[in-house]
Amino acid sequence: MNFRTIIAKVILVTAIALAACQSAPKTNLERVDALKKQVKTNVQTLETLETKDLVHLQKDFMVCDSILQFMPSEKVDETFQQLLLVDAYIKQFKETCPVMRADMDSTLIQLDNLKSDIETHYLSDSLATVYLDMETQHVTLLNNQVEYFKDRLGSCNKTMKDFKKKK
Numbered sequence: 001m002n003f004r005t006i007i008a009k010v011i012l013v014t015a016i017a018l019a020a021c022q023s024a025p026k027t028n029l030e031r032v033d034a035l036k037k038q039v040k041t042n043v044q045t046l047e048t049l050e051t052k053d054l055v056h057l058q059k060d061f062m063v064c065d066s067i068l069q070f071m072p073s074e075k076v077d078e079t080f081q082q083l084l085l086v087d088a089y090i091k092q093f094k095e096t097c098p099v100m101r102a103d104m105d106s107t108l109i110q111l112d113n114l115k116s117d118i119e120t121h122y123l124s125d126s127l128a129t130v131y132l133d134m135e136t137q138h139v140t141l142l143n144n145q146v147e148y149f150k151d152r153l154g155s156c157n158k159t160m161k162d163f164k165k166k167k
Contacts, residue, residue, distance in 0.1 A: 028128045032115040035132075035139045036108060042146045043104050049146075050097055053153045054090070060160035061086055067163075079163065086156045093149050100145055107142065111135060 026034065065083060068076055114131055117123045123131065 028118050028125070028132055029115060031132050031136070032111050032118065035135055036111045036115075038139050038143060039104050039107050039111070042142055043101070045146050045150060046097065046100060046104070049093070049149055049153055053150075053157060054093060057086070057153060057157050057160060058090060060157070060164065061090065064160055064163050082159055082163070086159060089152045089156050093153065096145070096149070100142065104142060107135070107138060 061083065064079075068079060068083070071079060114123075114128070114135065118128050
């Protein structure tokens with residue numbers, strides 16, 4: 001083999017090794033940190049939904065509900081159905097929000113404990129991966145719940161704005 005061929009092979013092997021390192025899966029600790037970050041983002045989103053979106057929606061709902069008595073009877077049925085749906089989402093959110101908040105708090109504690117167990121090598125890598133997969137599924141479920149309410153409350157706020165524009 002000539003010198004150029006050896007150098008080319010070394011460069012090729014080095015490039016492949018660097019590419020493999022960059023595309024390697026996250027470590028267990030990085031995965032835990034990413035999950036914690038996602039839960040904290042969901043906590044903030046839930047707080048915003050509760051303190052801003054829900055408050056605004058409830059005010060608009062009360063205004064729209066009081067307008068019903070002044071509407072022509074042919075429009076009351078359609079509007080009443082929309083208001084019933086908005087009211088149902090408000091109640092659902094109010095009932096579910098405390099449960100979600102408690103679940104997020106306990107998930108953060110579990111993730112802290114899992115991180116500690118990984119750092120101290122209390123768990124084997126395979127067992128840590130199993131627990132991480134379970135926590136990932138749970139965090140995904142929480143995220144989906146938050147996105148559901150974000151979408152529903154946003155849709156309800158749009159419905160209320162559209163209704164108020166018509167009146």
